[in-house]
Amino acid sequence: MPYSIILHLAGEEPVVGEVDELPKPIDQVIAVNNPRRIDGKDLHYLAEDVTTVYWPITRLNFIEVMPSKEEEHIIGFVRD
Numbered sequence: 001m002p003y004s005i006i007l008h009l010a011g012e013e014p015v016v017g018e019v020d021e022l023p024k025p026i027d028q029v030i031a032v033n034n035p036r037r038i039d040g041k042d043l044h045y046l047a048e049d050v051t052t053v054y055w056p057i058t059r060l061n062f063i064e065v066m067p068s069k070e071e072e073h074i075i076g077f078v079r080d
Helices: none
Strands: 002-007 016-019 029-037 052-056 062-066
Touching: 002 029
Parallel strands: none
Antiparallel strands: 002 016, 002 062, 016 029, 029 052
16 A cells, blocks of 8 residues: 655655655665655656655655545544
8 A cells, every 4th residue: 555655855845755665664765656846846856757766764854644545534533
């Protein structure tokens, strides 16, 4: 199941993309498919037809994992 993530790179704007699996503590790189800016525009420093980018984990401040479609439909505790 692919995960939608937001990468927060050190000194750069956040990057949105998909990963097949979340990085493990021993991983040194993360492979991101369909990398783009948060507004959906292309990243100016990538070639036009790039579909996958590998970033070293050391360049990341943190990773946000976006909820999947199934998780968005789960209704949590609601107080009346």
